Amino acid sequence: MTNHVSADLLRIEDLKKTFTVSAGLFARPLTLTALQDITFSVKRGETLGIVGESGCGKSTLGRCILQLLSPDEGRVLWLGQDLTQLPGEEMRKARRELQIIFQDPLASLNPRMTVGEIIADPLRTLMPELGRDERRARVLRMMEAVGLLPEMINRYPHEFSGGQAQRIGIARALITEPKLIVCDEPVSALDVSIQAQILNLLSDLKDTFGLTLIFISHNLSVVRHVSDRILVLYLGRIVELAPGDAIYTDAKHPYTKALLTAVPIPDPIRARQRNIDALVGEIPSPINPPSGCTFRTRCRHARPICAEQRPILETLPDDRLVACHRWREIEEGVGREAALTA
Amino acid sequence: MTHILQVEDLNVTFALHQSEVHAVRNLDLVLDAGEILAVVGESGSGKSQAFLAIMGLLARNGRATGRALLGDVDLIGMAPGRLDTYRGRDIAMIFQDPMTSLNPSLRVKTQLAEVLVKHQGFEPDQAVRSAIAMLERVGIPEPAKRANAYPHELSGGMRQRVMIAMALLCQPKILIADEPTTALDVTVQAQMLDLFRSLTRDFGTALVMITHDLGVVAGIADRMMVMYGGRCVERGPVEPLFYAPRHPYTLGLLHSTPHVEERARRLSPIEGLPPSLEHLPPGCSFNPRCAFRFDRCVHERPPLAPIAGNRAKACHYEGPLELKDQVA
Numbered sequence: 001m002t003n004h005v006s007a008d009l010l011r012i013e014d015l016k017k018t019f020t021v022s023a024g025l026f027a028r029p030l031t032l033t034a035l036q037d038i039t040f041s042v043k044r045g046e047t048l049g050i051v052g053e054s055g056c057g058k059s060t061l062g063r064c065i066l067q068l069l070s071p072d073e074g075r076v077l078w079l080g081q082d083l084t085q086l087p088g089e090e091m092r093k094a095r096r097e098l099q100i101i102f103q104d105p106l107a108s109l110n111p112r113m114t115v116g117e118i119i120a121d122p123l124r125t126l127m128p129e130l131g132r133d134e135r136r137a138r139v140l141r142m143m144e145a146v147g148l149l150p151e152m153i154n155r156y157p158h159e160f161s162g163g164q165a166q167r168i169g170i171a172r173a174l175i176t177e178p179k180l181i182v183c184d185e186p187v188s189a190l191d192v193s194i195q196a197q198i199l200n201l202l203s204d205l206k207d208t209f210g211l212t213l214i215f216i217s218h219n220l221s222v223v224r225h226v227s228d229r230i231l232v233l234y235l236g237r238i239v240e241l242a243p244g245d246a247i248y249t250d251a252k253h254p255y256t257k258a259l260l261t262a263v264p265i266p267d268p269i270r271a272r273q274r275n276i277d278a279l280v281g282e283i284p285s286p287i288n289p290p291s292g293c294t295f296r297t298r299c300r301h302a303r304p305i306c307a308e309q310r311p312i313l314e315t316l317p318d319d320r321l322v323a324c325h326r327w328r329e330i331e332e333g334v335g336r337e338a339a340l341t342a
Numbered sequence: 343m344t345h346i347l348q349v350e351d352l353n354v355t356f357a358l359h360q361s362e363v364h365a366v367r368n369l370d371l372v373l374d375a376g377e378i379l380a381v382v383g384e385s386g387s388g389k390s391q392a393f394l395a396i397m398g399l400l401a402r403n404g405r406a407t408g409r410a411l412l413g414d415v416d417l418i419g420m421a422p423g424r425l426d427t428y429r430g431r432d433i434a435m436i437f438q439d440p441m442t443s444l445n446p447s448l449r450v451k452t453q454l455a456e457v458l459v460k461h462q463g464f465e466p467d468q469a470v471r472s473a474i475a476m477l478e479r480v481g482i483p484e485p486a487k488r489a490n491a492y493p494h495e496l497s498g499g500m501r502q503r504v505m506i507a508m509a510l511l512c513q514p515k516i517l518i519a520d521e522p523t524t525a526l527d528v529t530v531q532a533q534m535l536d537l538f539r540s541l542t543r544d545f546g547t548a549l550v551m552i553t554h555d556l557g558v559v560a561g562i563a564d565r566m567m568v569m570y571g572g573r574c575v576e577r578g579p580v581e582p583l584f585y586a587p588r589h590p591y592t593l594g595l596l597h598s599t600p601h602v603e604e605r606a607r608r609l610s611p612i613e614g615l616p617p618s619l620e621h622l623p624p625g626c627s628f629n630p631r632c633a634f635r636f637d638r639c640v641h642e643r644p645p646l647a648p649i650a651g652n653r654a655k656a657c658h659y660e661g662p663l664e665l666k667d668q669v670a
Binding site: 194195197220221222258259263266269278279281282 | 498
């Protein structure tokens with residue numbers, strides 16, 4: 001490793017990703033900008049939550065980090081090394097250190113392979129130097145770590161429930177002893193009681209193996225539960241990044257605030273006391289996003305400037321990021337109201 | 343007061359190749375005008391099948407017994423032709439995925455107007471006008487324009503609104519909503535829940551909300567019913583059930599649910615897996631996963647028995663329900 005003094009394990013700089021969308025047989029294809037101006041760092045040992053609604057680009061971002069999708073522009077710096085520029089063999093080495101867990105556990109497991117073969121598969125491709133016995137020993141160790149019984153090693157995925165299948169997916173991700181795991185909606189397809197088991201398992205494994213996690217989810221309650229810091233995306237751009245506690249007690253961006261008040265809370269008295277700052281309308285199309293601030297069409301604080309200029313992503317003193325023209329004014333306004341009512 | 347729906351001893355079974363699966367067992371419930379009842383459970387708990395049975399919508403290998411009294415009419419076992427005079431008019435159901443419930447080849451207004459022509463004998467023009475008025479009522483902007491659209495031209499939230507509008511056209515006494523907001527983004531979900539609340543208030547419709555999300559229940563329901571392994575294990579008014587659950591499964595669900603306003607106490611999941619309906623454990627179905635289990639639970643199934651506060655629970659354990667190993 002070069003003389004890297006920062007605690008950043010991963011740094012994303014000016015990442016952009018577009019997709020081409022067919023508009024019909026004879027029409028000119030359209031460009032969908034899935035991600036733009038994405039810059040942030042992931043610190044060693046933290047869990048960074050990425051939240052946003054459908055189409056905000058959160059899964060695309062996870063895949064761009066792992067080079068499962070190639071970004072159009074920008075850099076993905078892994079320990080200072082730009083993954084987008086790595087030749088194949090070097091990238092293979094890096095892949096041992098970067099793994100992913102998917103949402104639909106059964107769909108992400110090959111139905112024709114046994115549990116043992118599935119978990120060993122990354123070793124076969126990424127660490128071919130390991131012998132058969134060593135591979136098997138590692139698989140058994142990992143099965144134990146994720147709570148699978150050794151006798152399950154020769155069974156097939158269809159014999160497992162969703163929660164157990166997700167344990168298999170986790171074991172597969174961990175088998176190469178990675179440093180960073182991207183968890184893409186890892187509990188969204190699971191029942192509530194099983195979801196809690198998997199969340200606890202991930203937190204235990206993080207401690208045991210010293211992992212850094214990127215946790216992508218649409219479920220803010222889940223993200224709050226696991227994350228040290230939270231990144232909020234809207235229509236392919238970062239709107240806010242802040243420590244988990246700060247984002248819930250002191251969100252700066254109007255979208256973050258609205259998102260938080262919309263989350264159902266399992267407490268009837270609190271749920272009915274809350275003032276829901278309901279957003280009007282729905283997310284605009286990413287093919288033809290609004291000018292200026294992309295959130296302005298749903299923002300009750302929007303002013304002409306929001307349509308004219310895109311807000312820059314501002315770095316606040318405590319390393320927080322926020323992209324809003326008016327967050328200071330809004331905050332002062334709230335302070336004034338509070339002073340008046342007091 | 344008479345109940346608008348009274349279900350007695352509802353059982354639902356599905357015939358498989360060699361065996362039979364009992365999806366709903368001995369279910370009793372009542373529903374009053376204008377109330378919101380949440381039906382909570384995980385996959386395979388029977389929460390959807392119970393209401394599909396009431397609507398006469400079971401899969402072909404399914405069979406329902408018992409009674410579901412809509413006034414003095416029993417819906418169970420009624421011939422489909424006769425059922426159609428009640429479905430849509432008195433009792434309507436909407437589903438998680440509106441795309442599979444809407445006809446993709448018909449314009450929205452055509453599908454909506456059909457309901458009024460069929461059930462209320464409206465003239466087609468009048469039916470379209472009423473349909474557009476209902477689209478406006480459920481919060482669709484530019485309803486006259488959207489009424490001309492095909493379902494695929496609308497967003498997920500808009501389609502769900504169209505479904506709700508369609509279900510409410512005849513102002514049914516009962517609306518059954520099966521996970522109606524699960525596929526929607528949270529900001530759209532919040533709009534929908536708001537819509538459900540105002541619709542039950544304005545039309546006096548009773549709403550049955552089938553869901554796995556306790557957050558949704560807390561925000562909207564008056565009463566709740568918790569199902570496990572095909573049976574109701576606890577029911578009662580929402581607040582007491584949340585703050586003082588009397589069935590260990592209800593307690594377990596509450597402790598498994600992350601809370602957006604609280605940072606990371608460690609979750610206390612329910613150990614083990616939900617039972618297979620083909621091999622329900624003897625005694626209480628929940629006993630293998632229960633932290634409060636004792637001998638009796640393994641041998642004898644607890645009946646659903648009334649307790650104070652208009653509640654009922656199916657559990658032998660009478661002590662205080664507190665989870666051990668709670669990490670602060």
